Amino acid sequence: MYAFNYHRPSSLDDAAKLLSSASDGKFLAGGQTLLPTLKQRLASPSDVIDLTGIPQLSGITVSGSAVTIGATTRHAAVAASAEVKKAIPALAKLASGIGDPQVRNMGTLGGSIANNDPAADYPAAVLGLCATVHTNKRTIAADDFFTGMFETALEEGEIVTKVEFPIPKRAGYVKFPNPASRYVMVGAFVAETADGIRVAINGAGPCVFRHTEMEAALAKNFSPDALKGIRTDPAGMNNDIHASAEYRAHLVGVMARRAVEAALG
């Protein structure tokens, strides 16, 4: 790891100021992606700004219509929350399956979505539930947030503060983890929301995406059978040593059907 300066501000304003005054600053949340990246010398920030000292960024609140989770809330806290389990069980289940217990004890929601790893879990829930991402500057709709591989709509110095997940009528999340790394090879988050049916696919392509053909089929008939015969085009799917594009495209259908089954309980 290259040397850097470390800061732990206690307010959002201070964090933003530290970033803008650094020659190459990076925000640190749980560090479960950033620290391995630094250790491999894939990044060499001049300043690392730890956001976990900002009290308002952490915590879970559940209202009648939404579950709101602070950006530095750890995966383990979401997985163990009785309120989240009751309001959106699929979200608690997703959080309980990220990485391993030690990663869940450090990793955060804000870090996961700001990084937007194609093989991350949380982006599927944010997009599948039509969540709203709150930052220190504005709110961003899920459909506008994830813009590409490791790319988001966040501007330089913009900090995710919380994510508001509308409570769906029902939802399910199923993933096929890589047998070695446990990262998502293909996952599907299916939800019946106030905005209609949403199907978010992660792991398969360079960025989480909505499967509109499946959404239309499920809107007519919310059952696994409704997805029979829907083929996913392998063009544009990830193709690497872990799985070919064709295999991933096939898994999209399998995971989506299982996610519908999970949503139906």
Added chain:
Amino acid sequence: MTISVTMTVNGQSVTREVEPRTLLVQFLREHLGLTGTHIGCDTSQCGACVVHVDGRSVKSCTILAAQAQGANVTTIEGLAANGQLHPMQEAFREHHALQCGFCTPGMIMSAIDLVQRNPNPSEETVRHELEGNLCRCTGYHNIVKAVMAGAQAMRG
């Protein structure tokens, strides 16, 4: 540039001047001489370096010492009390839950965390919860047996 980091390790308050890039595992091993916490893979996968930070198991190779500022840290050296092994350590000894022993400190720290959250785990739960700990000797059979026995002993 160095920064001053203070934390409580195994019940004792410690302060060291360290480079900001110092990992918690380096802080424990190199600055405090607590070499019971092992570095296996150094890529956040193997779990040999698991310690407890404020009661939660974490991989100490994937957290900066600075992030543990003010925290309460427990390592494998902090488990035994008054010359008596912790019930989970005793269970690992009793069930011979090790071959080379390299993964053992991390396995025990993860096992204690899992039992604290789940006092009566099923075998399936134990196997799932140990997902972040690798045993290169593949000695999982006795490890799982030991964790089940250790859980029972911790329930008292």
